[in-house]
Amino acid sequence: MSIDELVQGVLNQKRRYLARLISLIEDEDIQAMEALSQLYKHTGKGHIIGVTGPPGSGKSSLVTKLTAEFRKRSKTIGIICVDPSSPFTGGALLGDRIRMQEHSLDDEVYVRSMGTRGHLGGLARATSDAVRAVDAFGKDIIFVETVGTGQSEVEVVDVAHTVIVTDVPGSGDDIQAIKAGIMEIADIFVVNKSDLAGADKKVTEINAMLDIDPKEQAWRPPVLLTNARTGEGIPELVDNILAHLEHLKGSGLLQKKGLQRSRDELQELMKYKLTKELSQKLQGKPEYEKAIKMIAKRKQDPYTVAEQLIAEFLFSETR
Amino acid sequence: MGDNKTLPAAVKRWDENTVAKTIGKFPEREETFLTISGVPVNRLYTPLDSKDLDYEKDLGFPGEYPFTRGIQPTGYRGRLWTMRQYSGFATAKESNERFHFLLDQGQTGLSVAFDLPTQIGYDSDHPLALGEVGKVGVAIDSLADMEILFDNIPLDKVSTSMTINADAVVLLAMYIAVAEKQGVSMDKLRGTIQGDILKEYVARGTYIFPLSPSMRLITDTFKFCSEKMPLWNTISISGYHIREAGSTATQEVAFTLANGIAYVQAAIDVGLDVDAFASRLSFFFGSHSDFLEEICKFRAARRLWARIMRERFKAKKDSSCRMRFHTQTAGCTLTAQQPDNNIVRVTLQALQAVLGGTQSLHTNSRDEALSLPTEESVQIALRTQQIIGHESGVGDTVDPLAGSYYIESLTNEIENKAMEYIQKIDGMGGAPAAIENGYIQREIHEAAYSFQKSVDSNERVVVGVNKFQVDEEQKFDYLRVNPESELEQIEQLNNLRKSRDDDKVQTALHDLRLGAEGETNLVPLIIEAVKVYATLGEICGVLRDVFGEYKATDL
Amino acid sequence: MSSSKKIRVLVAKPGLDGHDRGVKIVARALRDAGMEVIYTGLRQTPEMVVRAALDEGVHCIGLSILSGAHNALFPKIMELLKAEGVSDILVVGGGIIPEDDIPDLKKAGISEIFGPGTPLDVIVEYIKTNVKL
Numbered sequence A: 001m002s003i004d005e006l007v008q009g010v011l012n013q014k015r016r017y018l019a020r021l022i023s024l025i026e027d028e029d030i031q032a033m034e035a036l037s038q039l040y041k042h043t044g045k046g047h048i049i050g051v052t053g054p055p056g057s058g059k060s061s062l063v064t065k066l067t068a069e070f071r072k073r074s075k076t077i078g079i080i081c082v083d084p085s086s087p088f089t090g091g092a093l094l095g096d097r098i099r100m101q102e103h104s105l106d107d108e109v110y111v112r113s114m115g116t117r118g119h120l121g122g123l124a125r126a127t128s129d130a131v132r133a134v135d136a137f138g139k140d141i142i143f144v145e146t147v148g149t150g151q152s153e154v155e156v157v158d159v160a161h162t163v164i165v166t167d168v169p170g171s172g173d174d175i176q177a178i179k180a181g182i183m184e185i186a187d188i189f190v191v192n193k194s195d196l197a198g199a200d201k202k203v204t205e206i207n208a209m210l211d212i213d214p215k216e217q218a219w220r221p222p223v224l225l226t227n228a229r230t231g232e233g234i235p236e237l238v239d240n241i242l243a244h245l246e247h248l249k250g251s252g253l254l255q256k257k258g259l260q261r262s263r264d265e266l267q268e269l270m271k272y273k274l275t276k277e278l279s280q281k282l283q284g285k286p287e288y289e290k291a292i293k294m295i296a297k298r299k300q301d302p303y304t305v306a307e308q309l310i311a312e313f314l315f316s317e318t319r
Numbered sequence B: 001m002g003d004n005k006t007l008p009a010a011v012k013r014w015d016e017n018t019v020a021k022t023i024g025k026f027p028e029r030e031e032t033f034l035t036i037s038g039v040p041v042n043r044l045y046t047p048l049d050s051k052d053l054d055y056e057k058d059l060g061f062p063g064e065y066p067f068t069r070g071i072q073p074t075g076y077r078g079r080l081w082t083m084r085q086y087s088g089f090a091t092a093k094e095s096n097e098r099f100h101f102l103l104d105q106g107q108t109g110l111s112v113a114f115d116l117p118t119q120i121g122y123d124s125d126h127p128l129a130l131g132e133v134g135k136v137g138v139a140i141d142s143l144a145d146m147e148i149l150f151d152n153i154p155l156d157k158v159s160t161s162m163t164i165n166a167d168a169v170v171l172l173a174m175y176i177a178v179a180e181k182q183g184v185s186m187d188k189l190r191g192t193i194q195g196d197i198l199k200e201y202v203a204r205g206t207y208i209f210p211l212s213p214s215m216r217l218i219t220d221t222f223k224f225c226s227e228k229m230p231l232w233n234t235i236s237i238s239g240y241h242i243r244e245a246g247s248t249a250t251q252e253v254a255f256t257l258a259n260g261i262a263y264v265q266a267a268i269d270v271g272l273d274v275d276a277f278a279s280r281l282s283f284f285f286g287s288h289s290d291f292l293e294e295i296c297k298f299r300a301a302r303r304l305w306a307r308i309m310r311e312r313f314k315a316k317k318d319s320s321c322r323m324r325f326h327t328q329t330a331g332c333t334l335t336a337q338q339p340d341n342n343i344v345r346v347t348l349q350a351l352q353a354v355l356g357g358t359q360s361l362h363t364n365s366r367d368e369a370l371s372l373p374t375e376e377s378v379q380i381a382l383r384t385q386q387i388i389g390h391e392s393g394v395g396d397t398v399d400p401l402a403g404s405y406y407i408e409s410l411t412n413e414i415e416n417k418a419m420e421y422i423q424k425i426d427g428m429g430g431a432p433a434a435i436e437n438g439y440i441q442r443e444i445h446e447a448a449y450s451f452q453k454s455v456d457s458n459e460r461v462v463v464g465v466n467k468f469q470v471d472e473e474q475k476f477d478y479l480r481v482n483p484e485s486e487l488e489q490i491e492q493l494n495n496l497r498k499s500r501d502d503d504k505v506q507t508a509l510h511d512l513r514l515g516a517e518g519e520t521n522l523v524p525l526i527i528e529a530v531k532v533y534a535t536l537g538e539i540c541g542v543l544r545d546v547f548g549e550y551k552a553t554d555l
Numbered sequence C: 001m002s003s004s005k006k007i008r009v010l011v012a013k014p015g016l017d018g019h020d021r022g023v024k025i026v027a028r029a030l031r032d033a034g035m036e037v038i039y040t041g042l043r044q045t046p047e048m049v050v051r052a053a054l055d056e057g058v059h060c061i062g063l064s065i066l067s068g069a070h071n072a073l074f075p076k077i078m079e080l081l082k083a084e085g086v087s088d089i090l091v092v093g094g095g096i097i098p099e100d101d102i103p104d105l106k107k108a109g110i111s112e113i114f115g116p117g118t119p120l121d122v123i124v125e126y127i128k129t130n131v132k133l
């Protein structure tokens, strides 16, 4: 399949081409970037919604129900589910699709599962490229589900316009976790499993925490109750998601965020390209191996060697 | 037992002198011996290993609490266990012919297996039924099929056991309706529906609805039957499938009894008196390949259930504490390689079940690992039971292995470990909660995976599979289901839909919907619907609409 | 970068039988062998299997059936794949499948059938060797 075919296939909404493109992205294949660079001008239309929270808090179930609600409102949907790969074997069991069976034959819903792998470009890079591919494909709403535990997973939701942080009733301890990392990124809090005891209490706790947060007040994250099994609270959640998008547009934040994202992305890409190029060039070079040994023996220092190697391998040859 | 003061020193001496000397010359086969469930097995058991056992309290007598030694005062001396073989036939007509044959042979117990669409509440023309119609049992779409199934069979004279769970209540309703047409009132009906939905979520997979409406269907059935069907066994709480899914023996006991506790609690919660229904509960276990461990498992399960019923649920009647169970030899131990070896496996497993005091027994056929068994294989399986019953003499005294140091020690251990599991499950809020959060499924999966690993790495020998293999061509006669029968079944269903009174069907389904949305007992409404020939798929469809569907949790 | 290339496998249970002990063990073994395993759960129609395989960009589909519906369902899945123009996905099957049925299933395009008792390593190796990355 040529790059042109791939690009045309995606633009003509052929699922197989989208699937193929995402595979190339995951494999960090050079063709992926070429295709994405052609597709870039067709992106930026989808509403990207990040869903993050502890494992088992009902993210996949929630995305399924949100999908149903958005479908009722005639939106087309893309879903990217990210699950951790084993750091030892690199393998992964990707089970989010189990929850999404009710949409499995809907032509307007595309679901893709991704393992975190050990991406050279970082998880965020692969995921945001995958989201971009779905965006170019033309889906109106794109969900990105990640487990909200580690830093890299949190970064993933940076690509999102609207970030939903999920939690469940029960143990007050994890509120600390929310405070620690995920708090800042939430545009909407969802306390899922509203059928379990302590749901209201959890809502109160989160609200209390938001009250003492000195952050900008233009958008105060709503705290919503849902039952992702029965669908209770889902229409309200969708209304809030749409209201958040309106807020972004109305306040000029959408543009501002867009600029910031472009700046971040450009920087990151350059960093990534440089790192990749450098490591390819250094790979197996005797000078490189030798220098490492010298540094270890304290015969040379890493500060000087880094300067030298960069000057020698990156700049001398490319010029 | 025995409080021999000098024994500990003697055991020590034996260990250090006699054993040490021998091991020096002839090392043991393994460093540690484990039962198939992973329980360490000592070299020797002595009175020290069961020294805390109180004979009267912990063992007692056959037919008396806590029933460790069996539920019948005379064991098998009065009557042998029921030899109950079931087999599946594609259509109601074929099954009916088979039933007549069996009844003519003097059998009085019928056993019905249903195909998967029937078990999951789909009509034969549902897209998911493709290729499944009549495959593992008979296809029932409506009362019309049930009428054919039991045509000319006097339902007041036979007892019928139906392997059906999620939609058991619909099949029960059809059975009641057929009986009524024969002029047999439901209080005369005898039989069993499996009706154990919890193990479906855990292990067998034929669930339909989420947990809480499923439990409602069960308590509705308990209530209905306790008033109107005193001879009917409302549930068969099954460990068999849990074991087949890869659990250990202890897990089999623990998870089955935890499910049992959930049913009893649910029934009490809807206002039933424990002594009014508990004696109608029955159980179903597997008989796996570790001979002595399995015997202990049966004894431990019986004692533990008795204690749970008396101590936890305050059952007054002894009959409420009495665990009656059916056993099937473990299908998962059969090998496709050298299938005749399976006859030997089944023999041992059947013997275990008998030594463990089972009430009824199904012995697998040697070729069940490959396909539906042939008649010849089924006959050998039945003969196996008859040889144990009539030739071996093991049934001539009650609970013959009691008092063995090892047997009593392992019986204790299984009971204790199972109790620990049950307490842990209680801590999570009971079996339904532990199933919803995937705990029970994960525990079973872990056990299954590590077992498979130990076979793959040759730590565990499976004869013919990882040791003693031969080059062989697998040649077997398969009982094949005629592919035409799926089409015929669908055609009959279409004809039924054309010929019945649709208004009546719609009214009955509407009433059922209202009932399901409310809190009335659904059994009478379902009986009304089946009587006007609403199909199983339509009835379950209404319930699916109202209740939703269960979505598996796991991996 | 081939270093991050991974074998992706869809593990599916078409048909209605709920015996997923085997399929789950296989899924786990494939993961432990470094593959990305997408599991879709029970009761999959052929259409659902094919849709998931295409969307997920898998290299291999592993199917398990114990109810005897394989003769109807396996070929149906192969047909649908063919209709989608797919020929590079390795499809393997497992479960209770009589020897006599295997030739026809292979003719339909199933590459290999693993009977009960197949060691996990054999399955892992087969997929690793035969998959087209």
Ligand SMILES: Nc1nc2c(ncn2[C@@H]2O[C@H](COP(=O)(O)OP(=O)(O)O)[C@@H](O)[C@H]2O)c(=O)[nH]1
Pocket (backbone or CB within 6 Å): A053, A054, A055, A056, A057, A058, A059, A060, A061, A062, A099, A192, A193, A194, A195, A196, A226, A227, A228, A229, A230, B436, B437, B551, B552, B553
């Ligand atoms: N009781 C209850 N359970 C839920 C609810 N939402 C999801 N679950 C269950 O929680 C478990 C984990 O859900 P899942 O969507 O896979 O969570 P994820 O790991 O965050 O994607 C599943 O068993 C769901 O059925 C809810 O609102 N109430």
Ligand SMILES: [Mg+2]
Pocket (backbone or CB within 6 Å): A059, A060, A061, A096, A145
């Ligand atoms: Mg998930």
